Amino acid sequence: MDEPRLFLAHYHELALKGRNRSWFIGTLVDRLRESLAGLGVKEVRAFKGRIEIALHEEAAAARVADRLRATFGLANFAPAVRCEADLDAILAAAPAVLPREAPRSFRVRATRGDKRFPCTSPEIERRVGAAIHETRGWPVDLRTPGFVLRVEVVTGAAFCTGDREPGAGGLPVGTGGRALALISGGIDSPVAAWRVMGRGCRLAFVHFHSHPLTSRRSQDAVRAVVARLARYQGASSLTLVPFADLQRHIVAHAPSSLRTVLYRRMMLRLADAIAARLQAAALVTGDVLGQVASQTLENLAAMEGIARAPVLRPLVAADKDAIVTAARDLGTLPWAVTADEDCCAVFQPRQPATRASRETVTAIEAGWDLDGLVGAALAGATDEWCAPDWE
Ligand code: ATP
Ligand code: MG
Numbered sequence: 434m435d436e437p438r439l440f441l442a443h444y445h446e447l448a449l450k451g452r453n454r455s456w457f458i459g460t461l462v463d464r465l466r467e468s469l470a471g472l473g474v475k476e477v478r479a480f481k482g483r484i485e486i487a488l489h490e491e492a493a494a495a496r497v498a499d500r501l502r503a504t505f506g507l508a509n510f511a512p513a514v515r516c517e518a519d520l521d522a523i524l525a526a527a528p529a530v531l532p533r534e535a536p537r538s539f540r541v542r543a544t545r546g547d548k549r550f551p552c553t554s555p556e557i558e559r560r561v562g563a564a565i566h567e568t569r570g571w572p573v574d575l576r577t578p579g580f581v582l583r584v585e586v587v588t589g590a591a592f593c594t595g596d597r598e599p600g601a602g603g604l605p606v607g608t609g610g611r612a613l614a615l616i617s618g619g620i621d622s623p624v625a626a627w628r629v630m631g632r633g634c635r636l637a638f639v640h641f642h643s644h645p646l647t648s649r650r651s652q653d654a655v656r657a658v659v660a661r662l663a664r665y666q667g668a669s670s671l672t673l674v675p676f677a678d679l680q681r682h683i684v685a686h687a688p689s690s691l692r693t694v695l696y697r698r699m700m701l702r703l704a705d706a707i708a709a710r711l712q713a714a715a716l717v718t719g720d721v722l723g724q725v726a727s728q729t730l731e732n733l734a735a736m737e738g739i740a741r742a743p744v745l746r747p748l749v750a751a752d753k754d755a756i757v758t759a760a761r762d763l764g765t766l767p768w769a770v771t772a773d774e775d776c777c778a779v780f781q782p783r784q785p786a787t788r789a790s791r792e793t794v795t796a797i798e799a800g801w802d803l804d805g806l807v808g809a810a811l812a813g814a815t816d817e818w819c820a821p822d823w824e
Pocket of ligand 1: 725
C-alpha cells in the first residue's frame with residue numbers, strides 16, 4: 434500500500450464498560466493527541482467505538498505508528514481508508530490498503546456494525562475477496578492467510594484496514610490516578626513502573642543516588658530510563674534524592690547485616706514524603722519475592738508500615754526471565770547499571786540479613802533523629818522533567 438493517511442484503532446470494549454466509558458475514551462483521545470503532537474496529524478477522533486487518526490499529506494506514518502504502539506488503552510491499530518457504507522465504494526477503496534508485494538495468500542474479514550447494510554458479513558467477504566482475487570490473482574486462504582483485509586461497516590461509513598498490529602493494551606494513562614515509582618537503575622523497577630502505567634496510572638519517578646560515593650552514571654541511566662517510560666505518558670517528573678549521607682549514617686549506627694533493610698526503609702520514608710508533595714496515591718517498586726536478600730518475605734514485612742501510601746509491587750511473583758524479556762522489549766535493559774554503581778551496593782555487607790525483624794530495625798531507628806535525617810535528604814532533592822526519547 435501507499436503511505437497510509439489514516440489509522441483506525443480499536444480499544445478493549447470490555448475494560449471500558451459502564452458509566453466511565455466516555456471519560457475513558459476522552460482520556461485516550463487526549464493522550465493520543467498529546468503523544469502525536471508535531472507529527473502532522475490532522476485529527477484524532479472517537480467514532481463508533483473506534484478511533485480515527487487522520488494524517489496530513491506530509492506526516493510520516495512510521496513515526497505515527499511508533500506512538501500508537503506506545504499508547505496504553507489501544508487493543509490494536511491498522512492503516513486504513515474510509516469510504517461510504519456502500520459495497521461499490523468499499524470495492525473501490527479496498528485496494529488502497531493492500532500490500533504492494535503479493536502475500537502468499539489472503540482473506541477478507543468483514544464486520545457489520547449497522548445491520549441495515551444490505552449485505553451480510555459473509556457476503557461482503559465473498560464479494561470483496563472475489564474482486565481482489567480477480568484483479569491481483571492472489572490465492573485465498575481462509576484459515577492461515579498471509580494477509581487479512583478487514584472491512585468494517587458502521588452507521589454512516591465503512592473502513593478497510595490492512596496489516597493490523599496489536600496495541601499496548603491496558604488502560605489509558607490518566608484514568609487510574611497518580612503514583613510514584615521508585616526507579617533504582619536496575620532491571621526490575623522500570624518494568625514494574627511500566628506495568629502500573631499500563632493500568633492507567635500516571636507516574637512520577639524518584640531515584641536515590643549515592644553521589645559522590647558513586648559516579649553520576651546511575652543518575653544518567655535513570656534519566657534515560659524515565660525518558661523511555663515517558664513515551665507511554667508524556668514528559669515525566671523525576672526527583673533525584675541524595676542518599677550518601679543517610680548511608681553513611683546507617684553504616685555508622687547499625688550492624689552491617691541490617692544495612693540493606695535500613696536503606697530500603699529510609700527510601701520508603703523519603704518516597705512517601707515526596708508522594709505526598711506530588712499528590713501521588715501509591716508507591717511502586719520492583720520488588721520480586723525472594724530474588725535477593727532484601728526481598729524475602731521477612732524483609733518485606735520489615736518494610737511494612739513505613740509508608741502511609743500503599744506500596745504496589747507488580748512483579749512480586751514474576752519470574753526473572755520474564756522480567757528481563759520485558760525490559761528488553763521496553764528498551765530499558767541496556768540502561769541497567771552495573772551492581773557497583775547501584776546505591777544499594779555501597780557498603781553492602783557480605784552477608785545481608787534475610788530475616789530482619791521489624792522489632793530489631795525499629796529499635797535501632799528509635800535512637801535516631803529520623804525527621805532530621807529525612808529532612809536533610811529531602812532538602813537536597815531536585816526535580817526535573819524527562820521528555821519522551823523519540824528519536
Ligand atoms: P531493580 O532492578 O529494580 O534494581 P533489584 O533486584 O536490584 O531490582 P533492589 O535493589 O533490592 O532490587 O530494590 C528493590 C526495589 O527498591 C527496586 O525495584 C526499586 O523500586 C527500589 N529501589 C532500590 N534502590 C533504589 C534507588 N536507588 N532509587 C530508587 N528506588 C530504589
Ligand atoms: Mg537495585
